[in-house]
Amino acid sequence: MSETPQVERSTEAAPAVDELTPPDRTxxxxxxxxxxxxxxxxxxxxxxxxxxxxxxxxxxxVQDLLRYTFRTDNQWTIPVSxxxxxxxxxxxxxxxxxxxxxxxxxxxxxxxxxxxxxERAGGEVVTVDAPWGEPLDPVDxxxxxxxxxxxxxxxxxxxxxxxxLQPNVPELTDIAHAHDAYVIADSVTSFGGVELRxxxxxxxxxxxxxxxxxxxxxxxSPLTLNDRAMDKVLDREEPxxxxxxxxxxxxxxxxxxxxxxxxxxxxxxxxxxxxLRLVAEEGIEARWERHNxxxxxxxxxxxxxxxxxxAADEYWLPSLNAVRVPDGVDDAAVIDHLLAEYDIEIxxxxxxxxxDIWRIGCMGHSARPKNVEYVLAALEDALAAQGYEA
Ligand SMILES: *Cc1c(COP(=O)(O)O)cnc(C)c1O
Numbered sequence: 001m002s003e004t005p006q007v008e009r010s011t012e013a014a015p016a017v018d019e020l021t022p023p024d025r026t027x028x029x030x031x032x033x034x035x036x037x038x039x040x041x042x043x044x045x046x047x048x049x050x051x052x053x054x055x056x057x058x059x060x061x062v063q064d065l066l067r068y069t070f071r072t073d074n075q076w077t078i079p080v081s082x083x084x085x086x087x088x089x090x091x092x093x094x095x096x097x098x099x100x101x102x103x104x105x106x107x108x109x110x111x112x113x114x115x116x117x118x119e120r121a122g123g124e125v126v127t128v129d130a131p132w133g134e135p136l137d138p139v140d141x142x143x144x145x146x147x148x149x150x151x152x153x154x155x156x157x158x159x160x161x162x163x164x165l166q167p168n169v170p171e172l173t174d175i176a177h178a179h180d181a182y183v184i185a186d187s188v189t190s191f192g193g194v195e196l197r198x199x200x201x202x203x204x205x206x207x208x209x210x211x212x213x214x215x216x217x218x219x220x221s222p223l224t225l226n227d228r229a230m231d232k233v234l235d236r237e238e239p240x241x242x243x244x245x246x247x248x249x250x251x252x253x254x255x256x257x258x259x260x261x262x263x264x265x266x267x268x269x270x271x272x273x274x275x276l277r278l279v280a281e282e283g284i285e286a287r288w289e290r291h292n293x294x295x296x297x298x299x300x301x302x303x304x305x306x307x308x309x310x311a312a313d314e315y316w317l318p319s320l321n322a323v324r325v326p327d328g329v330d331d332a333a334v335i336d337h338l339l340a341e342y343d344i345e346i347x348x349x350x351x352x353x354x355x356d357i358w359r360i361g362c363m364g365h366s367a368r369p370k371n372v373e374y375v376l377a378a379l380e381d382a383l384a385a386q387g388y389e390a
Pocket of ligand 1: 031083084085086088110156158159160186188189209218
């Protein structure tokens with residue numbers, strides 16, 4: 001019989017915890033991405049109150065910058081307190097009413113999360129299918145509409161789990177609107193990095209997260225709704241299940257009134273403002289082009305190493321490069337090697353693609369030629385350590 005070691009535990013002595021010194025990583029995974037020094041500086045500026053006149057002005061500026069980046073004139077454009085999943089749940093939990101039917105995709109991890117949220121909101125869920133690694137086909141979406149007549153259609157513009165960019169967005173929104181449905185676009189990994197035009201493409205609701213293509217720490221997440229969608233939200237017969245994310249209440253704070261609902265995450269709003277200022281300085285279209293070019297170099301370099309992209313060229317997602325793990329190579333060992341030897345973070349596959357792909361992000365401040373060169377050289381070394389010859 002072995003003896004259980006006795007650990008001395010006391011609540012009286014203060015825990016001896018060292019000063020915070022996180023490792024200096026290069027973040028090339030599915031998010032967070034490297035934060036721009038200007039954003040970090042903005043986060044160390046003093047707090048003001050969330051109802052301070054100076055903060056009210058900051059809120060207006062953030063809303064304008066969000067509209068610019070979403071390419072929308074929507075009045076209802078706000079940062080939701082929380083990560084991307086909070087803006088996602090605000091979108092789905094407010095728009096989907098009990099008894100509504102929501103159509104969701106099955107071609108990636110985040111369509112599954114849409115399903116869970118719609119079910120919790122009391123919705124019936126129906127699906128439109130495509131394999132993981134392929135986009136939705138508008139023909140299948142049309143069939144799903146004819147068969148199920150959904151009230152709300154959700155799709156993932158940039159599927160971070162598969163590296164697939166959904167093309168033909170205006171075609172999808174046309175189908176939905178011809179059936180009087182509302183469209184929710186998950187633009188978490190496209191916002192600020194890949195062409196996204198909320199108004200021109202007739203998207204009713206779009207949500208995002210700050211820690212992907214705009215390289216801002218997680219904590220305040222972009223959301224926009226057009227008037228048509230907001231009318232549905234304000235006409236609900238019963239309030240949404242979440243008090244915290246109830247947009248009819250948040251309207252009091254982010255709308256004209258500016259009255260207390262909950263304390264805004266002030267520091268995260270500062271950070272978002274600075275990250276979006278960087279977007280505006282660069283110019284949104286130039287920023288899309290940079291992602292395309294820099295990620296294009298990454299993709300070419302990966303192919304030079306003899307690796308194969310998971311998504312076909314027509315729907316390759318610049319901000320998230322899903323690469324197939326070659327036969328005989330241990331995917332986790334390569335990820336560990338990059339982290340231990342080079343301080344580089346990349347990620348493994350999720351769900352149907354677990355063990356089959358690596359996910360290499362190229363987002364925001366991480367989307368720089370020097371990062372691409374670095375990750376390619378490190379990857380070549382990690383593969384060689386596994387006996388793989390480029
Ligand atoms: C990251 C991500 C989310 C969730 O965002 P969190 O900030 O992790 O809550 C949702 N959808 C997509 C496509 C994502 O990549």
